Amino acid sequence: MHQALRLRIILLLSFGAYVFSEDQCMKASVTTCDDCIKSGPACAWCQDLTFIKPGEQEAVRCDTEKVLQAKGCKGTKIISPTSTNKKDKDKPLSKGQGQRDPIQIKPQEITLELRPGHPFTFEFKFRRAEGYPIDLYYLMDLSYSMEDDLKNVKNLGIQLLNKLKSITGHARIGFGSFVDKTLLPFTDTNEEKLKKPCPDKEKYCQPAFGFKHVLSLTEDAQLFTNMVSAQYISGNLDTPEGSLDAIMQAVTCVDQIGWGNSTRLLVLATDAGFHMAGDGKLAGILEPNGETCQLDTKHMYSKSNVWDYPSVGQIARKLEEQNIQPIFAVTKEVKDVYSELSKLIPKSEVEELSADSSNVVNLIVNAYNKLSSNVIVTHDALPEELTIKYKSSCSGGDKVSEKEGTCNNVAIGDEVTFYITVKAESCIDVKSFNIGPLGFREKLKVNVKTRCKCECDNEHDLNDHCNKQGHVVCGTCSCQKGFLGQRCECSLGKKDEATLRAQCRKDNGTECEGRGDCECGVCKCHLTEGGNYYYGPHCQCDDEHCEKFQNKLCGGNGKCRCGECQCSEGFEGTACQCKKTNDACVTGESECHGRGKCLCNQCVCQRDYKGPKCEKCHTCQLPCQDVGKCIECLAFGTGPLEKNCSQSCTHLQQKQVEKLISSDCRVKDHEGCWIFFSMKELDGFDKYYVEILKDRECPEGPNVTAIVGGSLAGVALIGLLLLLIIKGIIYAKDLKEWKNFEKEKQRSQWAKGDNPLFQKATTTVANPAFTGDS
Template structure:
């Protein structure tokens, strides 16, 4: 059950009242959304209450049936009421505001209040969240302590000359913020050992260029001026500073910042002030591990080592790590402003990301813009309010919900409001949840980063039942052999059983012991004793108990994640992890999220799989990552053809029951042209017509949108006259062709015979002889007119 009560237009106290009321109503049984009681080993009301936030105990005397385990009394309110329970026992959260001084309007007192309330006591039932409101308002004119920490390596020579005249401008800029400003000054170069600094005796005394007469000896970090409101003193001290030098480019910035953070008495930090360190440099920085180059192996101990205003352990102790520095700055409410030249801005922006409440500004080559840079950085720091916690006890979760015009959601462990003006009141909802019972009262603090004000939250857990029991020692419900404790019998010595009706040493032990054996196996699985027909389980080696009807379960052999049982995000119950709200997976290793499973149409795995551990587990055939494509699935062009035909053209095998067979899986659209980008389907229907359509699979397995072209390509009916005429013409044509072919064959045969005759004729030999009966003419007359 998740209830979100947030209304920026209402006062926060009203919002919290509404949330608490809704939580109480739901816990009282008027809403059961997601209420589950995950029962483990339940032998008493206290065991029930510790099983989960929605577990409730039924105190009715005759609630359980004869022989039924008393664990049945433990369930959700809805389930118990359904079974007729009338007396319900469960603890609720209690909130007590111990100190709630009003917010100060301006800085007119030594300790102005900027955060309320200041002390709260919570009594929580494990697993059930408690929400309360805190308010913050930055006091007008709140004091500012600014410690100017400058790199005095030789490359910063022109910057030093500029800074020597900035005292007046710095104080003027701070006086616009508050009338209670102080400024201090410190300088750093690097460790005075090789390879960071030339250790030649003369070079140690004068590490600068030979032509530069005003050069001070090499040093690591020097404190020059404690925080003071005297601008003349600041100008005088800074004007006495000279440049120094070293060998390598990175400087000992972290060494200097660490000493400035932990040497509060020397620096002069006030208890009630905004603490700023302005670091100006044109180079990167050495950090933990770099000391090995000089044979320095002693890690930084985060302690103050100052003598005569010099860092005495510079050559004996390694540089601090970024984590060490960030922790010390946060603990001492110090906010760094990195005023660096453009060439190292990326480096310090990465550093700023690891140090809460820090800013980076681009410093000009001669530092002439440092005052404006500090003003801009301070405005950004002061306008961004980040609330977080410290010393949080184990098994306690805290979530912040900022209530402001420009709330920034970064992570649950902190709340951030940006663009907050001085004197503007903002609020945060703080939700605290204890996941397990705590043996004693614990406490933690909530505070805005960079601000001294804190809220101390004392927290204890309610894990015991407060039952109103009858005073009879020999109650009739327990057969006169025991008393009633939260609805169940507490038997006198020598008696056991649900109603104390079984005396130790009864003769009918065989049947009693048989009821303690699972499938005729070992009695109580060898993990318990059979007492009066019921298993009383032993404890495990770690001190927890076996449980189950036959002591078959324990809570120590669940899957591990990151070497933690159930990943530390759930409880082991009989070998299976019961995950806390917001976690899932076999080892509770995943946060509940569906973002990695969402598709472009905002579905989850296209409805063809389940989202587990922010990853789709697809049904058979569908492919990860989103279950969009199916390999080996039937072609919908073929499987949906009959539905397309009946839905689009009211024909085909499904014509009579088309709406029943197809309307729930296909949503057809008759179109003139396609808009779906998939490949078109072209199939022949039951009437022999060609149908063109496109399919788009929607969310789900058998769910399609279809675009069907309105026109079908159907064959024209046969022309009988043309067929008959064509047939006759074809027969006649074939007959003529056959006659011509026959004529041709006869002609070829005659030609062949003629040629044969001619050849035979040429081969014959004739005799030349005159006819004896022939006589020539007696008279021959020539025609004189014949010309020949």
């Protein structure tokens, strides 16, 4: 039973959330009534003073009502808070027509007090009122391709308003227009083209613009006709238009448009697709859309060239916040595009617009009928501690949804009921959220708080049950300062409560291991399931949970002591399941070759040894290098272990032989000689018998004379070769210079007897005294 409980707790923790059960109370650390009811929706608390026996934990008071009653707790003494609701505003639904502000939902505000984990269901009613007002804002694309459409819309006002008033007694219409951002590559930014973006043949053309609010919502059809008639076509460069920019302004400029407490319709008439978030980067616009109204004094969108286009998600959220239902009146060429957009926007319709918008009135009426007859009830931002589910009384509405409840084909005056289930997963303070039908401003405000505290009939006087040192709270004693214990029987004295309780915790764990009560720093142990008491300083021991063999505790051959079997003489094993004998383990004078323990007449090998008697080790290798130093000192009396050989090499038994049958190992001693030996493993670990070859193989010494003589001859030969090479290089260089001199001499042009450097005298002087005689 304990193992099953432990397994379930582990599974619950591994999933990261507590799974409530309707018929079980999974209590963990419970000491008070509040702890109990927080443990799960099925948990209840018995506040009867005499319900628990002396020494029993207060947690016994916490269980399901069924279990508590079976244990003798009277129903009047059982505390189990339930979920309740209170209708704070519950005005009746409107009937008939003619009411300016009809009531279509019921109730209008409720307060839920929820028990955590316990789902609570309440009814939400909706009735489509007759004569519920309609506000319709007509948002028109005024790019040049919509020239014919504008002509028809100029005559639309009276016809459209009359049609809407035939459906409801109160209707208003307004008008706005759009093209696109006045930046490249969306619009030609040439100064003349900005003033007149239409073809030259077009006489009436207004300058390029993003969005312009023309007429606020009004019941004056003639005013609508006059204001729209004053509008002219405009133009831009690329095919997609700034539709989403225009929708965002029409939705957020509530006061300027004049949206009222009504069914709000936004008609978008266009023959082109739309730009969306990110496209503004093509014009160097990096600032995202601010989702606020930005109309200047001329009712123009002032941030058109500063903010990027809004995303579809932003548009969908803002439409839902303002309860505005869009109707996309688009031409056949782009209907598929807007159909995909409609899938992302709840309560929206797509209708096919004729080439010249001549069918726009019937189109709007058809779309309105579809939107108003499909009722979708949903909620706004839900606190994360709450979950919600919807069902409805409509045909096919029995399907449970966590997002919304739906009813289709609801006629005017029909009343439908939605069953809304709210559940709190944990204890929370008061939190609120709204529920209501999409497209309507009316909302049900839901206030939620949780019941996580017990409401008991407590006495504030000191009670005899608490030794006059405390008063009773939900059946347990709340002790005065300086006293503690189940019945305030323990006086703290100089020690504080934390110090006394710490004495009852083993290794800073649970008090008394959860098997007793800490009274004045001493554990008073509870009874076990078998009727005996737990024992030990921290109630950590019992004699009922030892290992079993053949469904017998300790195999019937021993006694259970603190969770371990103490076997009778002649038996062994964790459950005393084996007779003591080692017949199958004996290997000579040892058991299991000294490499394991004999348990239940079987060898339990250690390290990597295997086999019935631990005789094999497939991963072990002979430690030739490790025992090499011992071999050197044992057999030859040399080496680094020479002085303490007998102490360091006790794990070896050695014998020198003339010849080895097999040479398992070969190692070098410190003199560079090879030692050959064979090894055989003895019982135990790291013990060997070694046979050593008497003769070592040592390398011969070097011939110094030959080495020196050869070296000198080599040096002399190399020197002679270097001299010859140098001499040859010098001779070749001199010979080359001589040949060059001879060539230059042959090319000379002067007489062989004259020195070309000699110049004759320019003046000759004769000596008058010279006669020429010798």
